[in-house]
Structures are given as structure tokens and as C-alpha cells.
Amino acid sequence: MIKPIKISAFGSYLPEKVSSSDLEMKYGLPLGWSEKYSGVKSRHHVTFESNGYMGAKAADQALENAGLNLSDVSLLISASGTYDYPIPNQASVIKAQMKDGISANTPAIDIDSTCLSFVTAFEIAANLFDNKNYKHILIVCSEISSKAINPSNWETLTLFGDAAVAVLVSYDESLKSHYIKGGQKTYSEGVHEAMIEGGGNKNFFKEYSYSPELHSFKMNGRQLLRLAHQKIPDFMAWFFKDSGYLLSDLDAIIPHQASKTGNAVFSQLYDLEPGVIKSNLADRGNCIAASIPLALMEAIAIGEIKRGDVCLISGTSAGFSIGGVLFKY
């Protein structure tokens, strides 16, 4: 059942650009390794910024672009896999650093499905809109991956980037823009294939002091790729079954920018028109939950996605999950 939801504005914040050659020289990798194996030419890494700082900048910019104030927003959702503090939740930290963060009492909640957090938040927002209690929802994905990277793991070292994106979604009763369908499946046989093992209650700081191995992101790339190849057809068949659309009908597919090989799975599995699948991996890296909204924003900015286009945002995430939302922009 279609639901009234319109993307009314974007905002973003990118910290300092780091080229692959800078990274390769700094950590002693062969020049060209990053682009060849990770597919990333440059990405952005924080210097002084926090998740809250970047998220607030992106959020304020989205509101400015929409000509709205925070007090017009019914709900602020932080949809991210990384955070400034274990407590409080990240949305509270972002809100407190926004221009009207103290004067407005907008509720601030977090949604986390790791790399799919934006997709999940978009689906939940579409279900909340009622033109009464919920008119505008601001979804903020602010991700810092660069701190939890083990420099001796070249794949993750060169793959990940930092970024914040804010997406203002609004109730639009014209239904010109609308939500068509959303869904996720969690395939738990892959739960251990992408993790940060230390830093929560399981390997608590008090007993496990910092080590790049324990406190950095680890992924079993080969196994994740195998899972993606195996499960994506199952997921897509289920997802499109009663959607009223075929994959080949879509104007744009904005996948999570998981990795060079991960991004290739979709085009290997499906015979799609050139240009339908959007990617910003080469210039941004994998920005966790910020990847999808950033690629969407950038494709709209250069005119590759226009109002009325039918778009699929979809991807895999640590956990291991596959999810997607189909919508008319």
C-alpha cells in the first residue's frame, strides 16, 4: 500500500578529504592498492569532528534548504551504526548541537540496523506519517568509521569513509512522491561475519584494553560475498513479488556502498540498463549508513534522479541482513 512521503530536502557534512595515495604513503601500502582492490580513490576522515557535530551541521543545512525550523520537525531520527557516547542515544547528542537544539523539544530517537539504518528509518517514517502528529521527520546518518580501523587490515583501511547526511521527509498528501514498499530479512548465519568485537558489554573495556584487532571493524569479505550472492536473489524475489514493480522497471537503484566486489554482485545477478545503479564508492568509500542517502543526494544533485523516478534503496548490513525500500522520488 503506497504511503505519502516526500523527500523535501537534504543536508550533508563531509570532513577532510583523504586521497588513496596519502593513505598508502602513510601506512606503507603499494601505491594504487586502494583503487585496485577497494575501488576507492578518496574518502573523507574526521580530524576534530564528532558524530554529533557532523550530524548537527547536516541537519541544520537540510532544515535551511527546506526553509523550516527544528520546531517544525515532528521527530528527529539518528539512523547510524556509530556514535559519540554509549549513553545517551546519538539523536539526543545531534539535537543538542543544532541551531535550535535547546529551544525546540523535538523528540530524538535512534534506529540502528547498521548499514541499513537509513532504509529502516525511511520505512518507519513512512508508517508514522499521519498529517497530525507526524508531518516532517528528519533522518540523520552521521558516521565515523575511521576511528575503528585497524591499519594492518588494508581492505578496511582503504574502504571506509566518514560522512553525515540529513534527509528531511515530509507528509505529502498529493502522493506524487510516495513510499511503495519496504522490507528486510536477517540471515543470522552471517552474524559474525562483520563485527567490532570489543567495546560493548561482551568484551568490556575494563577487562579488554584497547587493541587494533579487538576494537576495529573486521569483516570476512569472502564469506559476506558468498552470502550476498546466495541471499540477494531470495530477498529480491520475495521483495518484488507483490510490489507491482519489476526490478527492470526501476529508474534508479541506490545500493549501499559495501565494497567494490559487493557493489558488483547486483549487476552480475541482474541484467539492468546502464546507469540505473548509482555508486559513489570511488569518491566517498563505504560510509556505513550514510552511504545510501549520500549517493541518493549526489545522484539527485547532478540530475540523474528526477521527481517521479521510481527508486530502490537497498543493501546488505552487518547482522547479516538485506533490506530495501521502493519509493517514488
Add this chain to the structure above:
Amino acid sequence: MIKPIKISAFGSYLPEKVSSSDLEMKYGLPLGWSEKYSGVKSRHHVTFESNGYMGAKAADQALENAGLNLSDVSLLISASGTYDYPIPNQASVIKAQMKDGISANTPAIDIDSTCLSFVTAFEIAANLFDNKNYKHILIVCSEISSKAINPSNWETLTLFGDAAVAVLVSYDESLKSHYIKGGQKTYSEGVHEAMIEGGGNKNFFKEYSYSPELHSFKMNGRQLLRLAHQKIPDFMAWFFKDSGYLLSDLDAIIPHQASKTGNAVFSQLYDLEPGVIKSNLADRGNCIAASIPLALMEAIAIGEIKRGDVCLISGTSAGFSIGGVLFKY
């Protein structure tokens, strides 16, 4: 607008019981300090358990009580402030440890509004139900507070407990049980009054090694109490304005078990019938997001809440937020 949602089953897991005298002797507090100042006689603390382990036990028990399998569940929500790993999200970790966790592909997502996470998840579940894609949603609150406690801070040392509760909510078109209203306000002037400062990206573990001060929960009790006294009347006036109910109509109020003085604020502000406000602080302590569903489950178990009763779940949370959901049980 009322929405069809019925609490169809509970499950719970409590780790080892720790009496206040045990705690007082272990850490050199005057005997009786805990009950006098924190209002807690005993609480439960993990020995070997993880958030995932406890959450999976509670979740499996709720399904068993409902006579359902995980594959009948449309969505698994982890609604908690604490977690086993920074990545993946906690719901994925809980699901993987459930009886049918590997064979069922139920989507697993996290919602975090710290102590209000259950309240937020309940509202979102009520909005998702459509009798098609969403029929049963399993909300799991699995909280371990005992690891992030500084023993030299007697207030938090004696106040907090660990617990897991799972609540199965179901679409019920009879509307005999239903959601009436939900809402939250975030008052960001209180963002720094309840925090764990270390362990996220802001004071990253690589640069800030473990200290009980930095990596434990800190709260400015006096300031939080002042905020509660100041903001609760504002919140409740707004919340009840167009709800069709008065606070004095309610059969039961299940507040977050924030603290002895925190719990007293409500009865100081409002003249309510004796017994309306439920509390399990003395036997469970403050179990973060698990407090509300645990107190609800226990009040139902002893017959203090019956089918058809109008209930308010409400509380304050780090961030600083006040939220609530009004529903007919």
C-alpha cells in the same frame, strides 16, 4: 486515533540476585545505605550472561508463552540502551542466539531512546501493524548496567540492575486492546546530565583507556530531579490535551524506575488513587529500558493490571527526554 495492538505474551530473564547487604559489604558502604537512599533492597547482576544471551532467553520464552515460532514474527526489535558489540546491532545478536534464530529470517532492528526505548518501540510497532506485512512484533529489552558502574559512586552502584524482558505485541482487529496515544519530548538542556562519556567516538578507547570515571554511567541526580519537576507538568499537559483521557482516569501508570526520588516526583505532582502507580524498584533496581516492561509484566502477573485496563507507560530518559504511551491492555 486508536490503533490495533495487543500485548499477547511476555518472557523474561533475570540473572543472579544481589542483595543490598551483599553489595554494601563488598564495597564498604554502611549497611542499609542502599535501601535508605536508592530505595533498592535487591537487584540482579550478570555473572556469565551477555545482552544477547539474556535477550534470546526472554524472547524464546515469550514465543513459547504465545505458542508461536520466530518465523511467525514480522519484526524483532531490540529496544535497549546497552549492547554486546558496537557492530552489529543488538537485535541481530539476540536473534542469532534464539532457538530458531538461524532458520528464521525475521528482520532484526534496534531502537534506542535509552530508558524510553520500550515506549518508543511500542509506539512504532502500533504504527507498523497492517495485518499484512506486520502481524506480530517482538520487542526485546535486554540491559546490562552492572558493568558500567563506578563503585565509588554509591548512588549508581546501588541503584542499577540487569534484566531482559521480551514483549510480543500483535495486531488485534477486535480493538479490545489498543494503542491510544504516544509522544515524546526531548529537552536538550539536559543532554549532559546522564551519560557514559567514554567508549564511543568522542572519547575513543584508543586515546582514552579504561577508567571507572570515564567508562561508567554518571548522573547529576539533583539536576535531573529539577528537570523532571519542571518538565513533567509541561509534557503531561501536552500529552493528555487531546487524548480523550485525564491522568485521573487511568487504571495503571507504569513509570520508568529511574530512582527513589525520581519515582516520587509523579505522586508529588499529581493526586492519584493509591495503587495506580506501579513500582518494582525495591526488588529490581533501575534496569534501563527493561524497567517499564518488567514492571508491567509483574503487575499483570499478580493481577494488578487486567485486560481492558487503561495504562500509561511513561518516564524520563538520558538525553533528556520524557515520553509516554497510553494504551488499553
